[in-house]
Amino acid sequence: MSALKRVQQWATFARIWHIYDATWQNPFKSAEVVKKFLMGLYKPIYHPLNDCGDHVIIINSGEIALPGDEWKKRVYFHHTGYPGGASWTLAWELHTKDPTMILKKAIYNSMDGNLQRRHTMQRLHIFPDANVPKSLLDNVSNQIRQLRPVPTRLDRYTAEEVASYPKLIDYPKDYIIR
Amino acid sequence: MSNSHLFLKPAFITTPGQNGVGRYFCQLQRVVLKFCKNNGSSRGMREFIENKLIDFVKETPEVAVYMKPRRHRTPIIRAEYLNGDTQWVNARNFTEDEILKWLQLLKTQSSDKTGIRLRKLLHTDHPSVQGPWTPYTFRDPKLNLAEFPSPELAGPHVVETTATEELLEMYKNQQIEDVNEKRAE
Numbered sequence: 001m002s003a004l005k006r007v008q009q010w011a012t013f014a015r016i017w018h019i020y021d022a023t024w025q026n027p028f029k030s031a032e033v034v035k036k037f038l039m040g041l042y043k044p045i046y047h048p049l050n051d052c053g054d055h056v057i058i059i060n061s062g063e064i065a066l067p068g069d070e071w072k073k074r075v076y077f078h079h080t081g082y083p084g085g086a087s088w089t090l091a092w093e094l095h096t097k098d099p100t101m102i103l104k105k106a107i108y109n110s111m112d113g114n115l116q117r118r119h120t121m122q123r124l125h126i127f128p129d130a131n132v133p134k135s136l137l138d139n140v141s142n143q144i145r146q147l148r149p150v151p152t153r154l155d156r157y158t159a160e161e162v163a164s165y166p167k168l169i170d171y172p173k174d175y176i177i178r
Numbered sequence: 179m180s181n182s183h184l185f186l187k188p189a190f191i192t193t194p195g196q197n198g199v200g201r202y203f204c205q206l207q208r209v210v211l212k213f214c215k216n217n218g219s220s221r222g223m224r225e226f227i228e229n230k231l232i233d234f235v236k237e238t239p240e241v242a243v244y245m246k247p248r249r250h251r252t253p254i255i256r257a258e259y260l261n262g263d264t265q266w267v268n269a270r271n272f273t274e275d276e277i278l279k280w281l282q283l284l285k286t287q288s289s290d291k292t293g294i295r296l297r298k299l300l301h302t303d304h305p306s307v308q309g310p311w312t313p314y315t316f317r318d319p320k321l322n323l324a325e326f327p328s329p330e331l332a333g334p335h336v337v338e339t340t341a342t343e344e345l346l347e348m349y350k351n352q353q354i355e356d357v358n359e360k361r362a363e
Contacts, residue, residue, distance in 0.1 A: 011314070145332070
């Protein structure tokens with residue numbers, strides 16, 4: 001193999017680092033997107049037997065948004081293996097214990113259960129907030145687009161912006177805002 | 179299902195030294211026809227030697243044809259190629275036409291093709307002019323200078339404007355119209 005071909009091979013199979021902001025995103029829909037990058041499914045060279053998966057850094061996993069009343073209704077099951085070792089944890093409980101766990105489990109469950117899955121998960125780096133070690137962040141060369149736009153919350157606007165915002169109607173003088 | 183293909187050696191279509199591009203070299207070097215002078219299984223071979231061998235040799239002067247009579251044994255065709263391959267064809271009870279066909283095949287092929295399985299029916303040394311795909315082909319150049327995580331690259335591609343944005347746009351236009359009217363007065 002010539003030097004040129006060797007470099008060509010390295011370039012084709014180069015691992016890319018992606019970053020994904022999970023703020024206000026549905027973790028289960030996001031898992032389907034992130035999975036494609038983790039496994040390298042988007043690459044034209046993809047084959048189940050070739051090792052072409054990428055690294056994905058997920059930031060702000062503490063800010064994920066579950067649809068509907070899933071915070072209260074979704075249950076995570078665990079069994080220690082001993083009699084009476086079963087436990088059921090609600091999504092909000094799990095999220096308070098570990099803000100990365102829901103997203104991690106969503107991505108893990110979105111992939112087929114084969115021998116490659118645990119190795120693929122090793123390439124996933126989830127952080128509950130935006131504090132990512134610089135050594136990881138230096139590798140990043142692509143950003144995965146979010147599924148939904150993140151609206152600015154009212155309390156994040158400044159008082160001036162709120163005051164100068166155009167109004168359709170004025171409340172009457174005697175209107176009581178509860 | 180048959181597993182006989184497991185014993186075949188997988189190979190690609192090849193040609194020695196771009197044979198046939200510009201010039202052609204017959205890759206068959208030598209043919210030995212082994213036959214018996216009395217046995218019935220060699221009858222077709224004997225007839226071939228009597229009737230058609232001279233024509234064959236005149237057509238293909240680049241191939242050396244040897245004949246080897248041997249008693250009471252099956253006739254065979256042994257072909258040797260320029261790359262060192264030796265192919266052995268059992269010619270038992272072959273007619274003269276069949277032997278001629280086999281010799282034509284041996285003459286036109288570039289090496290011993292038995293015992294191999296073609297992995298693909300097509301092969302090229304240069305599969306792509308553009309070069310193989312890399313993660314950097316078709317990549318947006320603005321990503322080269324972007325700082326990650328970047329708020330511009332975070333959100334989804336939204337083409338449509340929202341009702342709120344349209345209202346704000348209308349409000350802005352209204353303000354400008356008001357200013358213009360005041361100036362006109």
